[in-house]
Amino acid sequence: MKRFLIPLGIFIVLVGFLGIGLNLNPREVPSPLIGKPAPDFKLPLLSDPARQLSPEDLRGKVWLFNVWASWCASCRQEHDLLLELSRQGSVPIYGMDYKDQPGDAQTVLARYGNPYVETVVDIDGRAGINFGVYGVPETYLIDKGGIIRYKHTGPLTQEILDRKILPLVKELQS
Amino acid sequence: MKMDMKRVQQAGLIIFALLLPHAAIAGEAVPVAEDPVLEQRMISLSEDLRCLVCQNESLAGSHADLAQDLRQEIRDQMRSGKSDEQVVDYLTQRYGDFVLYKPPLKPLTWLLWFGPFVLLFGTAGGFYFYLKRRGTRLASESLSAEEKKRVEELLGNNGNES
Amino acid sequence: MIPELGHFSLILALLLALVQGVLPLAGAARNNPAWMAVARPAARAQFLFVAIAFAALAYSFLIGDFSVVNVTRNSHSRLPEIYRFTATWGSHEGSMLLWTFILALWTVSVTLFSRHLPDDMVARVVGVMGLVSFGFLLFMLATSNPFLRMPMAMDGSDLNPLLQDPGMVVHPPILYMGYVGFSVAFAFAIAALLSGKLDASWARWSRPWTTAAWAFLTIGIMMGSWWAYYELGWGGWWFWDPVENASLMPWLVGTALIHSLAVTEKRGSFKAWTVFLAIGAFSLSLLGTFLVRSGVLSSVHSFATDPTRGLFILIFLASVIGSSLFLFAMRASKVGLGGRFALVSRESFLMVNNILLLTATGAVLLGTLYPLFLDALGLGKISVGPPYFNSVFVPLVTPLIFLAGIGPLARWKQVNVPELAHRLKWGFGASVVVALLLPLAQGDWQPMVALGCLLSLWLAVTAAIGVRARLRSGAGWSANFYGMHLAHLGVAVMVIGVTMVSNYQTERNMRMAVGETVTVKEYTFRFDGVTDVTGPNYTGSRGTLEVSENGKPFTTLHPEKRIYVASGMPFTESDIDYGFTRDLYVALGERLDDGAWSVRLFHKPFVVWIWIGAVLMALGGFMAITDRRYRISRKKEGAKA
CATH class of the missing domain: 1.10.8.640 (Cytochrome C biogenesis protein)
Structure with a gap:
C-alpha cells in the first residue's frame, strides 16, 4: 500500500516547486560579482574624452553605476527615475555608455536631462563584459571599499529603489 | 575586312573561353576566421x-x-x-x-549528476527483491491449505457431476 | 459574426463536456444504463461544437479578420494563404483549441471503435476524457479565448517567421495526435481502476490506442527535429531544449507502456505497473503543456508567458494527476499478481526495458527541472544543456538497445539460457567483428562509432534470427510481430544516423567571393553570387552555389537570407541537397566588408537515417495496430447480433 503512495508524494513535491517556479524569472541571471570588488577599468569620459575615470577614483564613496546606451529603449523607461534620484542627491550616479556612439549618447542626455555625475564610454563593450553585463540597462551599487553590493538588471522601478537600493545605500553610507 | 572582323570576334571568343574556366576557378575560398x-x-x-x-x-x-x-x-x-x-x-x-x-x-549538483544512476540501481534493486518476494508469494499462494481444499472441493464437485 | 459563432460553440462544447464527464461516470458507478448511454452522443456533440469553433477560427485567419486579437497578433495581410491557415495553431490560444479539437477527435474515435466493449467501460473511458476536455475548454474560455475582439481593426503583426514553413501544416497536429492520444490510454487506466477490473482484456483494449498515440508522437517529434534541422540554419537536429524534452518524456514513458502492456495482455503480469505508466504518459503530456505555456522554463520556442494561465494549468494538472495517482494508490494494492515468471524470462527483460526507459525519463525530467529546483530554493542559477543530457542518456540507452535485440527472442516465463546463447552467438560474433571493422571504412576509427554500429547491427541480426525462426515454424502473418520488428529496425537505422552524423560531420565556415570554391569531401561548391529576392512578405538575398561531385556538375543550391517586412527580423533559409548517405547543407551568413559572403557548409553523413528510422518505428506501430486479435471480439459480437 505505502509504496503505491510514492508517485503521489513525488508529484506533490513537484507541484510545489512548479508553483514557486511560476513566480520566478528564468531569464534573470544573478551576478556572481556581488560581494566582490568591482572590476577595474579606465575609460574616457563622455563629457571630455581626454579625461579618464576609474573605480579607484571613487574609493570612499558609495555610488550607483548605471549601464545604459542611446540605442536601448528600456533605458528611457528608467531615465526620469534616475533624474529624480540625482536631484535628491542621496547617492551619486555614474553612468557607462555601453557599445554606443558618444555623439548619440550626448544627444540623449541633452534632450532628456543628465542624471549622471559622469559617464564613461565603453565603445567595444569590454568593460561591460568584465562587469557581466548582459542586458542594458543594468545598475550596480558599489560601496566605499569598491565592493559591488547589489545589481539590478532591467529598468529600475520606484519599488526597487525604495525597498532595496536606498535602504542599502543608507546602511553602507553610515 | 569582314573576314578579319569575324576572326577578331572568334579570337575574342576563344580568349573569352580560355578565360572562363579561370574565372570559374578564381580560387579557393578562405575560412572566415583568420586562424x-x-x-x-x-x-x-x-x-x-x-x-x-x-x-x-x-x-x-x-x-x-x-x-x-x-x-x-x-x-x-x-x-x-x-x-x-x-x-x-x-x-x-x-x-x-x-x-x-x-x-x-x-x-549542489550531486543529485543532478548521480540522480539518474541512483534511480536506475534503486529501481533495479527494488524490482529484484520484489520479484523474489512475488515468487515466494505466488508459490505459497498456490500451495496454501485453503486453496488446496477449494481445488479438491471443485474437483470433487466436478467428479460428482460427471 | 463568425468569431462569435466560434465563441458560442466553445461555450456549448464546455457544457457538453461537463455532461459527458459527469453523467456516464455517475451512471457507471450506480449501474444506471440510461446515464451511461449519454456518453456516446454527448462526446459526438461535443466534437461537433469544438469542430465548429475550430473552423470558425481557421476561417477568421483565412479571410484575415483583423478585428480578432488572436489574428492581429499572429497574422498579416501579406502572409501567404497557407501560413494564414497554419497560423490558426501558431498562437497560444489557437494551439489550445487544436489540443481540444484533437482530444474530441480521439474521444469520437473511441465512441466509434468500442462496440465490443462493455457499456460501463465505455461510459467510464468517455467520461474521463470528457472531464479532461472540460478542463481545457474552461482554461481556454477563462484565460485564453481565441475569439477575443480588438477595440479597433489594424493590420496584424505577422506570424513568427520561424513558423512560416510548410512543415507547420502537419507538425503540430500530428504531435498533438500523439500527446493527446495518450489521454485514451489514461482514460482506460482510470476506468479500469474505477471498475476494479484490471485484466488481460483491459490491456488488449487499450493496446492499439496506446500504440497509435505513440506512433503519432514518434512522427510528430521526428518532424519537429527535421524542422529544426532545416529551419534553424545550423544543421542541428536535437537541442535538448525544454520544449523538446517536454515531448520526449511522454514518448519515453509511452514506449515503456507499449512494452509493459504486452506483458499485461499476454501474461497478466505488471498490471499495477502498466496502469501507472498509462497515468504517467498522459501526466507528462500535461506537464509538457504546462512547461511550455507557463514560462517557468526559458526555451527558444515557448509561447508568450502569462502567470494566470500558468496558475490555471498548474491547478488543472494538480487535480487531474493528483487524483489519478491517489486513485492508483488506493486501488493498485488490490490488483492481483498475474502469471509466474523466472528471473531470466521475457517478462524480466521487458521489466529491465521499463526500468531503463523510466530512468531515462527521470534523467530528462531532472535535467529539465533542476535549474528550477535550485532557483526555487534560492541556491543560484545554473543551466543544464546538451552535454549533461548526452552524457547521461547514452549509458542508459545503450543497454536498452542491446536488450531490444534479445527480448523478442526470449521465451515467456523462463528462458533456457544456454539455448538462447547458442542461437545468438553467431549473430553476436558477426556484429562485433563488423562493428569493429566498419569505422575503418571511414578512415577514422572511433570507439563511439564502433559502439553505434554494434548496437545497430545487433538489432538487425537479432531481428533476422527472430523472423527466420517464425517463418520456419510455419506460423502465419502476425501484424503485431512484424510491426515490432519493423519498429526495432527503425531504432537500428536511427542509431546509424545519429552515430555517423555526430562523429563524421564536416563543417566549414568560409568567406566566399564570387567564383571562389570550397571542396568538402568529393563535393566542390562554387559561389556564383547573390541576387535580391522579394517574397510575399519578405525581402532578401538569394545565393547561388554550383555543386560538382568529383569534378562533374551535380546540383545547384540556393540558400537565402530573408528580412520579414512586419517584424524586420532577419532569417536564414538554408538549402539542402538531401541524400541517402549524406546531406549537403548550405546556409548564407553575412555580407562581409569586401562584398564577399560568409557561407556555412556542412557535409552530414547519414543524417536522414535519423528521421527514416523514426518513420520506420512509427510504421511498425501502425502496422501492429492492424493485428487481427484487436478486432476479433468485435467480429464475434457482430456474428452474435
Missing part, C-alpha cells in the same frame, strides 16, 4: 556555453551582439595563450554557472 585552428577550438568550447541574452541558444550558435562580443573575447583570450579552463573561469566569474551548459560537479 581556423583557434576558431575550431573557440567553437567547440562555446558550444557548451549558454548565450545569456537569447537564453536557449549556445554561444556558438547565437547571432546576438553579446554572443559575438563574447566569442571575440574567447578568441582573444585563447590567442593570448589562456587554456580552456581559464577562459571558462573568466566567464563564470562574471556570469556565474548559468553560462555553463554542463553544470560543474559540486554538492
Whole structure:
C-alpha cells in the first residue's frame, strides 16, 4: 500500500516547486560579482574624452553605476527615475555608455536631462563584459571599499529603489 | 575586312573561353576566421556555453551582439595563450554557472549528476527483491491449505457431476 | 459574426463536456444504463461544437479578420494563404483549441471503435476524457479565448517567421495526435481502476490506442527535429531544449507502456505497473503543456508567458494527476499478481526495458527541472544543456538497445539460457567483428562509432534470427510481430544516423567571393553570387552555389537570407541537397566588408537515417495496430447480433 503512495508524494513535491517556479524569472541571471570588488577599468569620459575615470577614483564613496546606451529603449523607461534620484542627491550616479556612439549618447542626455555625475564610454563593450553585463540597462551599487553590493538588471522601478537600493545605500553610507 | 572582323570576334571568343574556366576557378575560398585552428577550438568550447541574452541558444550558435562580443573575447583570450579552463573561469566569474551548459560537479549538483544512476540501481534493486518476494508469494499462494481444499472441493464437485 | 459563432460553440462544447464527464461516470458507478448511454452522443456533440469553433477560427485567419486579437497578433495581410491557415495553431490560444479539437477527435474515435466493449467501460473511458476536455475548454474560455475582439481593426503583426514553413501544416497536429492520444490510454487506466477490473482484456483494449498515440508522437517529434534541422540554419537536429524534452518524456514513458502492456495482455503480469505508466504518459503530456505555456522554463520556442494561465494549468494538472495517482494508490494494492515468471524470462527483460526507459525519463525530467529546483530554493542559477543530457542518456540507452535485440527472442516465463546463447552467438560474433571493422571504412576509427554500429547491427541480426525462426515454424502473418520488428529496425537505422552524423560531420565556415570554391569531401561548391529576392512578405538575398561531385556538375543550391517586412527580423533559409548517405547543407551568413559572403557548409553523413528510422518505428506501430486479435471480439459480437 505505502509504496503505491510514492508517485503521489513525488508529484506533490513537484507541484510545489512548479508553483514557486511560476513566480520566478528564468531569464534573470544573478551576478556572481556581488560581494566582490568591482572590476577595474579606465575609460574616457563622455563629457571630455581626454579625461579618464576609474573605480579607484571613487574609493570612499558609495555610488550607483548605471549601464545604459542611446540605442536601448528600456533605458528611457528608467531615465526620469534616475533624474529624480540625482536631484535628491542621496547617492551619486555614474553612468557607462555601453557599445554606443558618444555623439548619440550626448544627444540623449541633452534632450532628456543628465542624471549622471559622469559617464564613461565603453565603445567595444569590454568593460561591460568584465562587469557581466548582459542586458542594458543594468545598475550596480558599489560601496566605499569598491565592493559591488547589489545589481539590478532591467529598468529600475520606484519599488526597487525604495525597498532595496536606498535602504542599502543608507546602511553602507553610515 | 569582314573576314578579319569575324576572326577578331572568334579570337575574342576563344580568349573569352580560355578565360572562363579561370574565372570559374578564381580560387579557393578562405575560412572566415583568420586562424581556423583557434576558431575550431573557440567553437567547440562555446558550444557548451549558454548565450545569456537569447537564453536557449549556445554561444556558438547565437547571432546576438553579446554572443559575438563574447566569442571575440574567447578568441582573444585563447590567442593570448589562456587554456580552456581559464577562459571558462573568466566567464563564470562574471556570469556565474548559468553560462555553463554542463553544470560543474559540486554538492549542489550531486543529485543532478548521480540522480539518474541512483534511480536506475534503486529501481533495479527494488524490482529484484520484489520479484523474489512475488515468487515466494505466488508459490505459497498456490500451495496454501485453503486453496488446496477449494481445488479438491471443485474437483470433487466436478467428479460428482460427471 | 463568425468569431462569435466560434465563441458560442466553445461555450456549448464546455457544457457538453461537463455532461459527458459527469453523467456516464455517475451512471457507471450506480449501474444506471440510461446515464451511461449519454456518453456516446454527448462526446459526438461535443466534437461537433469544438469542430465548429475550430473552423470558425481557421476561417477568421483565412479571410484575415483583423478585428480578432488572436489574428492581429499572429497574422498579416501579406502572409501567404497557407501560413494564414497554419497560423490558426501558431498562437497560444489557437494551439489550445487544436489540443481540444484533437482530444474530441480521439474521444469520437473511441465512441466509434468500442462496440465490443462493455457499456460501463465505455461510459467510464468517455467520461474521463470528457472531464479532461472540460478542463481545457474552461482554461481556454477563462484565460485564453481565441475569439477575443480588438477595440479597433489594424493590420496584424505577422506570424513568427520561424513558423512560416510548410512543415507547420502537419507538425503540430500530428504531435498533438500523439500527446493527446495518450489521454485514451489514461482514460482506460482510470476506468479500469474505477471498475476494479484490471485484466488481460483491459490491456488488449487499450493496446492499439496506446500504440497509435505513440506512433503519432514518434512522427510528430521526428518532424519537429527535421524542422529544426532545416529551419534553424545550423544543421542541428536535437537541442535538448525544454520544449523538446517536454515531448520526449511522454514518448519515453509511452514506449515503456507499449512494452509493459504486452506483458499485461499476454501474461497478466505488471498490471499495477502498466496502469501507472498509462497515468504517467498522459501526466507528462500535461506537464509538457504546462512547461511550455507557463514560462517557468526559458526555451527558444515557448509561447508568450502569462502567470494566470500558468496558475490555471498548474491547478488543472494538480487535480487531474493528483487524483489519478491517489486513485492508483488506493486501488493498485488490490490488483492481483498475474502469471509466474523466472528471473531470466521475457517478462524480466521487458521489466529491465521499463526500468531503463523510466530512468531515462527521470534523467530528462531532472535535467529539465533542476535549474528550477535550485532557483526555487534560492541556491543560484545554473543551466543544464546538451552535454549533461548526452552524457547521461547514452549509458542508459545503450543497454536498452542491446536488450531490444534479445527480448523478442526470449521465451515467456523462463528462458533456457544456454539455448538462447547458442542461437545468438553467431549473430553476436558477426556484429562485433563488423562493428569493429566498419569505422575503418571511414578512415577514422572511433570507439563511439564502433559502439553505434554494434548496437545497430545487433538489432538487425537479432531481428533476422527472430523472423527466420517464425517463418520456419510455419506460423502465419502476425501484424503485431512484424510491426515490432519493423519498429526495432527503425531504432537500428536511427542509431546509424545519429552515430555517423555526430562523429563524421564536416563543417566549414568560409568567406566566399564570387567564383571562389570550397571542396568538402568529393563535393566542390562554387559561389556564383547573390541576387535580391522579394517574397510575399519578405525581402532578401538569394545565393547561388554550383555543386560538382568529383569534378562533374551535380546540383545547384540556393540558400537565402530573408528580412520579414512586419517584424524586420532577419532569417536564414538554408538549402539542402538531401541524400541517402549524406546531406549537403548550405546556409548564407553575412555580407562581409569586401562584398564577399560568409557561407556555412556542412557535409552530414547519414543524417536522414535519423528521421527514416523514426518513420520506420512509427510504421511498425501502425502496422501492429492492424493485428487481427484487436478486432476479433468485435467480429464475434457482430456474428452474435
